[in-house]
Amino acid sequence: MSLESQRLSRRRLLGGLLALAAGAALPPFPARGSEILTREVPAIGEALPLVGLGSWITFNVGDDPLLLEECTAVMAAFFAGGGRMIDSSPMYGTSQATIGHGLATLDAAGKVYATDKVWTSNAAEGPSQIEASRRDWGVPRFDLLQVHNLLAWEANLDTLQAMKAAGEVRHIGITTSHGRRHGTLERIMRDADIDFVQLTYNIVDREAEARLLPLARERGLGVIANRPFQRKRLVRRLAGEPLPGWAAEIGAESWAQVILKFIVSHPAVSCAIPATTRVDHVRENLAAAREPLPDAALRRRMAEHVRAL
Amino acid sequence: MSEWWTYRPGDLLMVSLRVYERLFVLHNQALWPAQWLALALGAGLLLALWRPAAGRRRLALAGLAAAWGFVAWAFLWQRYAPVNWGIRYLLPLFALQALLLLVLGLGRGVRVTASRRAPARWAGLALVAYAVFGHPLTALLHGHGLAGAEVIGLAPDPLAIATLGVAVLVQPARRGWALLAIPALWCLTSAATLLLLGAPGAWLPLAAVVIAVAARWRPPGCA
Ligand SMILES: NC(=O)c1ccc[n+]([C@@H]2O[C@H](COP(=O)([O-])OP(=O)(O)OC[C@H]3O[C@@H](n4cnc5c(N)ncnc54)[C@H](OP(=O)(O)O)[C@@H]3O)[C@@H](O)[C@H]2O)c1
Numbered sequence: 001m002s003l004e005s006q007r008l009s010r011r012r013l014l015g016g017l018l019a020l021a022a023g024a025a026l027p028p029f030p031a032r033g034s035e036i037l038t039r040e041v042p043a044i045g046e047a048l049p050l051v052g053l054g055s056w057i058t059f060n061v062g063d064d065p066l067l068l069e070e071c072t073a074v075m076a077a078f079f080a081g082g083g084r085m086i087d088s089s090p091m092y093g094t095s096q097a098t099i100g101h102g103l104a105t106l107d108a109a110g111k112v113y114a115t116d117k118v119w120t121s122n123a124a125e126g127p128s129q130i131e132a133s134r135r136d137w138g139v140p141r142f143d144l145l146q147v148h149n150l151l152a153w154e155a156n157l158d159t160l161q162a163m164k165a166a167g168e169v170r171h172i173g174i175t176t177s178h179g180r181r182h183g184t185l186e187r188i189m190r191d192a193d194i195d196f197v198q199l200t201y202n203i204v205d206r207e208a209e210a211r212l213l214p215l216a217r218e219r220g221l222g223v224i225a226n227r228p229f230q231r232k233r234l235v236r237r238l239a240g241e242p243l244p245g246w247a248a249e250i251g252a253e254s255w256a257q258v259i260l261k262f263i264v265s266h267p268a269v270s271c272a273i274p275a276t277t278r279v280d281h282v283r284e285n286l287a288a289a290r291e292p293l294p295d296a297a298l299r300r301r302m303a304e305h306v307r308a309l
Numbered sequence: 310m311s312e313w314w315t316y317r318p319g320d321l322l323m324v325s326l327r328v329y330e331r332l333f334v335l336h337n338q339a340l341w342p343a344q345w346l347a348l349a350l351g352a353g354l355l356l357a358l359w360r361p362a363a364g365r366r367r368l369a370l371a372g373l374a375a376a377w378g379f380v381a382w383a384f385l386w387q388r389y390a391p392v393n394w395g396i397r398y399l400l401p402l403f404a405l406q407a408l409l410l411l412v413l414g415l416g417r418g419v420r421v422t423a424s425r426r427a428p429a430r431w432a433g434l435a436l437v438a439y440a441v442f443g444h445p446l447t448a449l450l451h452g453h454g455l456a457g458a459e460v461i462g463l464a465p466d467p468l469a470i471a472t473l474g475v476a477v478l479v480q481p482a483r484r485g486w487a488l489l490a491i492p493a494l495w496c497l498t499s500a501a502t503l504l505l506l507g508a509p510g511a512w513l514p515l516a517a518v519v520i521a522v523a524a525r526w527r528p529p530g531c532a
Contacts, residue, residue, distance in 0.1 A: 057325055062392045064331050093323055093392045178320075231319070277325070 035082030036289040041270050042220030043195040044171050048113060050264040050289035052085030053078050053282065054226065054275030060093035068101050070277060075102035077279045079111050081286035087198075087224065087273045088137075089117040089148050090129050096136035104138055114139045115224075117175060119148035123155030130163070146173040146198055150181055150188075157192060171195040177226050179207050189215050198224035201269065203262045203306050204234060213268035222270040225263045229274060234259060241309055246301060250294045256281070260288035262302050265295075319505050324392050326506040332388050333448070333457035333464060340383070340463055347462035351441030354461075354471065358437060358478055361421035370414025373472060376462040377407035384464060399498070403465075406472070406491040413484050420480045429477055432524035436474030436517060440467040450509035466514055469495040473521035485525055493518045 038047040053075070061067035075086070088096045096116065103109045116133050118126045134142060145163065147156040153174060160172040173196030176185050182199075189197055189212065197216060201208045202225065216223045229235045238255040252258045256274075263272040274285045294302060337344065350372060357365035381403035390396040413419055422430050444467040445458035461467040469492035476489035496514035503511035 057323055060323055060325075060392050061328050062332070062388065064328070064335055067328065067331060091323075091394075093394065277327075 036286050037264075037291065037293070039264075039270055041195070041222035043222055048222070048271050049082055049084050049286075050269075050271050051083060051260060051286050052087060052113075052115070052224070052271045052273040053083055054273040055086060055088040055095040055099060056092050056275055057231075058275040058277045059088070059095035059098040061098055062094050068098060071098050072102040072105050073279050074276060074282050075099070075108065076106055077282045078286070079106065079108050081283060083282075083286055084111065084113040085115050085144075085224070085271055085273065086112055087115040087226075088133075089119055090133050091117070091119045091148060096133050100136045100138040109139050112139070113143045115144040115146070116142050117146045117148035118156050118159065119151055120156070121152045123152050123159055126156050126159040127163075130159075141167075142169050144171045144173060144196055145169045146175045146196065148175055150174060150176055150184060153184075153188065157188075157194070161193060171222075173197055173222070173224075175199070175224075175226070179205060182207060182212060186211055186215060189219060189221060194221065196222040196224060196270070198226055200227045201225040201263060201266070201272075202228050202230065202234060203259050203303055205230070206303065209266070213266060217268040223268050225269050225272040228259055228263055228272045229256065238306070238309065244305055246294075246298060246305075250292050250298065251290065252288065254284060256284055257288040258302065260285055261293055262299060264289055265293040265299055318501075322502070322505045323394075324506075326508055328392055329502070329506055329508070330451055330453065330457050332384075332392070333459055334453070336384055336388055336463065337456060337458065337460070343463065344458070344460045347460050348441065348445075351437075351461040351467075351471070355434070355437050355441055358421055358434060358475065361423055361478075366419070366421050367415055370410050370475070373468075373475065374407040374410035374414065376468050377403050377410065377472075380463065380465050380468050381407075399495070402491050402494065406488075409488060409491075410472075413479070413488060418481070419484055421475075421478045422480055427527075429524040429527045432520055433474045433477035436477065436521060437471045438474075439517075440471035440474065444470060444513070447510045447513060465495060466499050468492075469499070470514065470517040473517055477521050477524045482525070489521060489525060493521065 036049045036051060038049050040047040059071050061071060078086070086099055088099055090096065103112060114137055116130075116137065118130055120126055120129055130142075130145065145160050147153045147160065157172070157174065160169065163169045164172050173194050174185065174188055175198035176182070177200045179200055185197060185199065188194065197212070199208050199212060201213070201223075205227070213223060235256055241255070243252070243255065243258070247253075247258055250258075250261050252261055260272055260274065263269055276282050276285065354369050354372065357369040381400055385396050385400055385403065390400075422433075424430055441461050445455065445460050448455050448458040451457060459466050461471055472492040473489060473496065476485045476492065479485040479488055496518045500511050500515040503514075
């Protein structure tokens, strides 16, 4: 071993010990990462940053070099800010290829928690669809694969479970959105062997609080909150309203941050996955996953305030 | 799709206005300077319909058929379908329209009206003239100059609007209606897309359909 590498490994060891010590001094839940807060997902025994990145519409840019560059800049800011989970689907046009372009350009395949979906009513097509998605991303395997929108969920989940058993994917789950089919989702969460659920949860769409979020906690499942801004409708609606006084108490400088802090402060939520085309927005969104987060009492006030607007 | 009634129309859209506008910019860049040729051919189409001798009519309809094929392949398939998978279901309709134009246009018994007193004739010619010379200028409404201009023969909207004009002019009426259906469907799809994207000028393809259908109801005098 050369002197240089000895020095490096000693430094790394020291750094690791320091990080361990710092970790021990912090409350275990949520834990402070290097940049943003993370929370452990019991089902997978790993912690994920509280804010991830969606890709519906925003990353569907075809082979437009200018727009690919812009998406890559968003991804660069995302990773620089400590983000990890990027969520996509074969349903999202060229978004998967855009992510692959960004990962290759930034040499970031090792940084991403690669989250994709299987989306087909013919489960026999599932493996080839997943393989095509994997090639688009350019990753050796996905960290998380989910059955998109519960589509042919029984057969597709069989495929994902077999892949997980074979080590071809690390974690598996199922998604819905817009509050659809929560009854079926609840049944799956109780009975099926999955690690994650993805559903719509934000400061106005709170149906999941009644049964699904408590059940996810009970079962140790990860929860990914999609449509945090109701595809911009929510931020547009709130844009004209002044930020309430309590926003400063939680360090929120915009309505987008208020909404994200509301979502990720729910103890059952593993992360929110806002999509964006803008570097300033991705930074703003990641910054929402920092202390302080609202407690249960303030969360109630926040929701009431927004409902009354 | 399950529980389709819970979807808002906007939920079905998978491209942003920016990406949609850029499709035309990139398409124009890739085909430059074919726009000039397309405009010249468009002017030729207008002229052929203005003075519709049989040979010119055949040439005009065969040219339009080729344009439907080209736009389907070069724009819809190569550019639009990758970012909007619904488009691939419309491709067969473009092929069918090309076939209809060929069969009806080259077949016997089809005429193009030449009566100067028939208002419907003017409506048909106006639609074609707008498609060739007016529609490309709507790019200015988007505020990015003419780089994204939609030119007849290269982009679907002006092609569909010009074909609506032709469908108004064609006699007998049954054949005109047959030529009108697919361009009208495309224009309605386009209007809905532009409306959902919040793009300016969403009403233009819609207005073209209304004008074409209204003019078709009033059969023009035949030459
Ligand atoms: N069934 C499913 O599996 C399912 C369904 C829906 C969504 N999802 C996933 O969840 C992700 C998120 O949902 P979504 O994309 O539908 O909607 P969203 O994240 O609620 O909203 C995205 C919109 O918010 C805007 N935005 C982002 N950050 C902002 C900020 N800081 N300030 C103001 N505006 C901001 C973006 O515009 P700018 O580009 O201008 O920033 C974008 O148009 C999706 O991308 C997808 O990955 C999954």
